[in-house]
Each structure stands twice: as structure tokens, then as C-alpha cells.
Amino acid sequence: MDEATDSLEHMNHAAHAGEHGQEQHSRISTYIGISMAVLGVILAFASAKVSGERTELVKSMVEQQDAHMRYVTQDIKHRVAVISLYQLRGMTAALPARSRSADGNSQSADADAMVHIANTIERYLKESKAAGAWADAFDPAVRAHVEGQDKYELGMLASEIGIVMASVALLLRRKLIWYVAMALGVISIGIMIATYVRIAPVVHESEKKIEEYARVYHELRAGDKTTQAEEILVKEVLAAYGKP
Numbered sequence: 545m546d547e548a549t550d551s552l553e554h555m556n557h558a559a560h561a562g563e564h565g566q567e568q569h570s571r572i573s574t575y576i577g578i579s580m581a582v583l584g585v586i587l588a589f590a591s592a593k594v595s596g597e598r599t600e601l602v603k604s605m606v607e608q609q610d611a612h613m614r615y616v617t618q619d620i621k622h623r624v625a626v627i628s629l630y631q632l633r634g635m636t637a638a639l640p641a642r643s644r645s646a647d648g649n650s651q652s653a654d655a656d657a658m659v660h661i662a663n664t665i666e667r668y669l670k671e672s673k674a675a676g677a678w679a680d681a682f683d684p685a686v687r688a689h690v691e692g693q694d695k696y697e698l699g700m701l702a703s704e705i706g707i708v709m710a711s712v713a714l715l716l717r718r719k720l721i722w723y724v725a726m727a728l729g730v731i732s733i734g735i736m737i738a739t740y741v742r743i744a745p746v747v748h749e750s751e752k753k754i755e756e757y758a759r760v761y762h763e764l765r766a767g768d769k770t771t772q773a774e775e776i777l778v779k780e781v782l783a784a785y786g787k788p
Contacts, residue, residue, distance in 0.1 A: 590700035601689035608682035615675035622668035685750035
């Protein structure tokens with residue numbers, strides 16, 4: 545009878561131990577599942593940041609190319625105007641700066657043309673410098689977006705590995721592997737925070753400079769539009785040499 549009682553007690557203890565073990569396994573599985581969900585959110589956020597940085601990189605490079613083309617255009621205009629001035633001066637005899645015609649009321653046509661071309665050269669030089677500064681202002685932003693894309697991809701990789709490790713921990717029910725998965729999630733978050741703190745001020749400052757240099761360039765272009773004197777010159781040439 546005593547032996548039967550002892551056997552029954554052992555069976556009850558074993559049953560309680562089994563229930564306790566199943567409860568622990570169930571709790572661990574729940575925690576690992578929650579960890580996998582959190583890692584999935586981190587992965588989605590990192591992926592969105594990578595896509596955003598890639599989009600901003602392409603946008604900045606396209607805008608920089610546009611500014612660079614404006615610089616090239618104004619630089620070509622400047623060189624052409626310089627060559628025109630050399631040619632006109634070579635074909636014209638040396639004249640005093642304010643030489644007058646026979647009636648003493650106006651400068652010679654050649655002198656006026658050279659002065660006009662000289663002013664145009666200065667205008668194109670200012671515009672080319674402004675466009676060059678505008679194009680160069682994109683460099684810090686481009687570098688920051690490249691770095692941001694690379695770092696966010698590293699954070700995304702850490703979260704992906706963390707999800708894999710959490711899956712293995714769920715299958716094997718090993719806490720150590722689960723701890724590694726959580727550590728990778730923390731690393732991923734740390735990488736993204738550090739990246740944002742590093743590149744956000746650079747991009748913000750670069751965008752301010754880009755806007756400022758763009759404004760300067762467009763103001764120069766707007767101020768250097770065809771003047772009233774140039775319009776009068778065009779009308780005189782058309783009246784003298786154009787078709788009636």
C-alpha cells in the first residue's frame with residue numbers, strides 16, 4: 545500500500561513538472577513571437593529609410609546635373625563673348641575710351657560694341673560662378689544620402705539576421721539564440737539612430753545653401769535679361785538690315 549502511495553505521488557510530481565515545463569515553453573514561444581514581430585517592424589522601417597535615401601539621392605543628383613549644365617552653358621557663353629571681343633578689337637583701330645564721332649555727340653559704333661561685349665563678359669562670368677557654386681552645394685547632400693543609404697541597409701541586414709535567429713530560437717527553444725536575435729534588433733535600431741543623427745544636419749545645411757545659391761543665380765539671370773538699350777539696338781539693326 546505504501547509503495548502504491550509513493551508511486552502515485554511520483555506520478556503527480558511528474559505531471560506537475562510536465563505542466564510547468566509546457567508553461568515555460570509556451571511563455572518563451574510567446575516572447576520569441578513578439579520579438580519576431582518587433583524585428584519585422586524594425587526591418588520595414590529600415591527598408592523605408594533605404595528607399596527614402598535612394599530617392600533623395602537620385603533627386604539630388606538630377607538637380608545637381610541641371611545646375612551643372614547651367615554652369616557649363618554660362619561658361620561657354622563667357623568664352624564665346626571673350627573671343628568675340630578679341631576679334632572685334634583686332635579688327636578695330638585703337639580708340640580712346642570715350643572717343644567721339646565727327647559730330648561729337650556719340651561714341652563710335654565699334655567702341656560701343658566693345659563696351660557692350662565687355663559688359664556681357666562680366667555678366668556671363670558672374671552667372672557662371674553663381675551656377676558653379678549652386679552645383680557644388682549639392683556635393684555634401686549627395687555624399688550624405690549615399691552614406692545614409694549604406695548605413696540603413698546595414699541596419700536592415702541586422703534586423704533580417706535577427707528575424708532568422710529568432711526563428712531558430714523558436715524551433716530549438718533556446719534562450720541564448722533568442723538573446724542574440726534581440727541584440728541584433730537593438731544594434732539595428734542603434735545604427736539607424738546614429739545614421740539619422742549624423743546625416744540629417746548635413747542634409748539640412750546643404751539644402752539651405754542650395755536654396756541660397758539657386759536664388760542668387762536666378763536673381764542674376766532675371767536682372768541680366770534683355771535691357772531697353774539692347775531692345776533699341778535690335779530694332780535699329782532690323783530696321784537697317786532686316787526685311788521691310
